[in-house]
Amino acid sequence: xxxxxEQAYPSLGLALDLLERIRGExxxxxxxxxxxxxxxxxxxxxxTQRMDGAALGAMSLAIGxxxxxxxxxxxxxxxxxxxxxxxxxxxxNATDNRIVVYAGGVPLHAEGRLVGGVGASGGTAExxxxxxxxxxxxxxxxVSP
Numbered sequence: 001x002x003x004x005x006e007q008a009y010p011s012l013g014l015a016l017d018l019l020e021r022i023r024g025e026x027x028x029x030x031x032x033x034x035x036x037x038x039x040x041x042x043x044x045x046x047x048t049q050r051m052d053g054a055a056l057g058a059m060s061l062a063i064g065x066x067x068x069x070x071x072x073x074x075x076x077x078x079x080x081x082x083x084x085x086x087x088x089x090x091x092x093n094a095t096d097n098r099i100v101v102y103a104g105g106v107p108l109h110a111e112g113r114l115v116g117g118v119g120a121s122g123g124t125a126e127x128x129x130x131x132x133x134x135x136x137x138x139x140x141x142x143v144s145p
Contacts (some may be wrong), residue, residue: 007042008115010108010131015047017142021135022120023051031103034052034058035124037066038108040116051122058121065105065119065128067098073114073145077103106143109137114145118133 010018015038022036033131038046068076079101082089093101103126105119118136118145120128135142 006095007041008035008110008113009041009042010038010045010116010132012046013101016019018045018118018135019049019140022118023049024090025120025131025134026051026120026123029123029127029131031073031123031127031131032060033128035062035122036118036120036132037062038116038118039063039066039070041070041114043067043070043117046116058078061100062104062128064098064100065102066117067105067117067119068117069105069119071099073107075103075107075129075143076100076105076119077129084099092104102128104132106132106136107145109142109145110140115141 003079019036026033032051035050037048037075083093105134108116118132120132
């Protein structure tokens, strides 16, 4: 049928592969990431995982980082400065309690299309982002538009 939009998002198998790679990245860096989350282009959770010894409260942060990155097709940390008082995006992070503006969430682009997002929490924001970016790139995703 004409005028329908085709959607693509990570399968469960691909999401689990991505989580395994993120866990491997975290282990090589000596991190116990609380969670790694893969969401589809609509912000729905496909798979989650919490490493042994990771903080219990980090799941909501990882989901939020993944959601934020897929919502805007950009890394979640890119909004940290602009959402501060006086910034161009001030207050944006208060409009939806799922939005998290710390680094650690990246969009997943495949063949030039936004297909999902992934987020992690448990290390520093920069460590979280390094783990998800490395894992996504290793599986052939681009994390920038």
